[in-house]
Amino acid sequence: MADQDLSRLKIDRSAMAPAPRGRRRWLRYAAIAVVVLAVIGIGARLAGPQAVEVVTVSSAYPSQNYTLLNATGYVVPQRKAALASKAQGRLEWLGVLEGSRVKKDEIIARIESRDVEASLAQARAQVQVAQANLQLQQAELRDAEVNLRRSETLLAPKAISVQQYDADLARYNKARASINNSQASITSAQANARSAEVSVEQTVIRAPFDGVVLIKHANVGDNITPFSAASDTKGAVVTIADMETLEVEADVSESNIARIIVDQPVELLLDALPDLRMAGRVSRIVPTVDRSKATVLVKVRFVDRDPRVLPDMSAKIAFLSKPVPPEDRKALVAVQPAAIAERDGKPVVFQVVDGKARQVPVTKGARVGELVAVQGVKPGDTLVLAPADKLSDGSKVTVAKK
Structure with a gap:
């Protein structure tokens, strides 16, 4: 029994016999291939991302x-105007703001006008005085005319003297002259009244055409002095444009x-x-x-x-x-021609997403200026410019600094 147990402890060297020569060569090549693949994998993991230049997809119009x-x-x-007034005074009312739309002849602002309104009232009163004087002179003329006709009747039979007739004739001529003077006075007074009306109208600022208020130069209470550069005064009140x-x-x-x-x-x-x-x-x-x-x-x-x-x-x-x-008139998606590459005979671009180049198939269109219309990407996408042949889908990239 002891001999049998000891025999089990012997090493069977027949199983360790050398392999045939061809099999040993194949095993050696397989080991070398494994090592090479491992080295390539390690190299690929150790290699950094490729530096690439990029362009942005943009919108282009065929009108280019x-x-x-x-x-x-x-x-x-x-058509644009800075509105002011010939009148000088304090701005007491302003009816527009920036952006207000105005119509032609619409009142935009008013300047204080109590002084010129008083002048207008005085001028109109002078017209009435002149008209009253005319009526008085007309009455005088009628009376002088009656006396003259009576004197002419009495002069023939010598019922009155020639001196009396001459006096009545002079009175008549004087009354006629007074009429002309009164009429001239009325004309002068009316002209003064119209001048005063113009002065009052100049205190009102109107829109010269339909437009929009662009700038408000003055506020209520500001002194408006359009022909002066005095301190604390304003020239134009507003600027409007058609x-x-x-x-x-x-x-x-x-x-x-x-x-x-x-x-x-x-x-x-x-x-x-x-x-x-x-x-x-x-x-x-x-x-x-x-x-x-x-x-x-x-x-x-x-x-x-x-x-x-x-x-x-x-x-x-x-x-x-x-x-x-x-x-x-419609915008097209366009890229620089250099951003388009060919893979397997088809046009593609490489979009940069999260540090990797993602291959995107596109359809090329007509040229738009210096660009080419494409379908498959959208404006704002970042693409690799002039992608190298070794660049593939999923390659790590970094944007080269210019």
């Missing part, structure tokens, strides 16, 4: 294909003015309303050059109007070769 020249300018009203006459003024370099003609179509983009593109036409070209800037002033009228457009808004003007058709 018709653009001959771009310029910048400002919205200005063609909003129907808004236009855009742009300074165009004199070297480019030959590319602009009157009635040329333009497209207007206001900085305050970036989603609104309005049609316009060249209204006129001011026939003079600003020597200090070497520019010519071009004025553009609105064809499309919007109530949100206000004076002094900054605007971009695109001078076009032809009007924009309705189908080209």
Whole structure:
């Protein structure tokens, strides 16, 4: 029994016999491949993200294909007025605020007018005095005329002396002259009354045209002195503008003015309303050059109007070769051509999301200026510019600093 137990403790070396030569070579290659793959995996984990340049997807309009020249300018009203009065005095009533709409001849403000109203009352009283004097002189003329006719009747039979007749004739002529004097006095008094009425009317400030109040320069209680720069006084009371006459003024370099003609179509983009593109036409070209800037002033009228457009808004003007058709008024999603790559024969872009490049298939469209219209991304997306061939979906990227 002891011998049998000891025999179980022997090592069977027949199982450790060397493997065939071909099998040993295969095992060696497999071990090397495992090591290489491990090294590659470690290298990939240790390698940093790729540095890439990026661009942003934007909105573009097909009208850019018709653009001959771009310029910048400002919205200005063609008809604008600072309202004041010839009268001098204290502002006692103001009926408008900034933004108020006024009609032509509507009363906007009043200046104190008690002194000129008193002058008007005095002038009207002088008219009445002159008219009363005329009535008195007319009565005198009638009496003198009756006496003269009586004297003429009595003179023939020599019932009165020639001296008496001459006195009656002189009285009659004097009465006629007094009538002319009274009539002239009435005319003078009426002229003075009209002058006083004008002075009173000048204390009332009226709107010269339909418009909107842009600026309120004075308040009730301020002294209005339009022809003086005295301390603590105001000149204009309000400034109004006719909003129907808004236009855009742009300074165009004199070297480019030959590319602009009157009635040329333009497209207007206001900085305050970036989603609104309005049609316009060249209204006129001011026939003079600003020597200090070497520019010519071009004025553009609105064809499309919007109530949100206000004076002094900054605007971009695109001078076009032809009007924009309705189908080209809609914005397109566009990118730089260099952002589009090919993978498996199909156009794609690489969108940067959370530090990784995400491959997005797109459909290419027509060119819009220097950009290309695409479908599959939206404005504001960040794309890799000129993606390298080794860039793949999911690659880690970092934005290169310029």
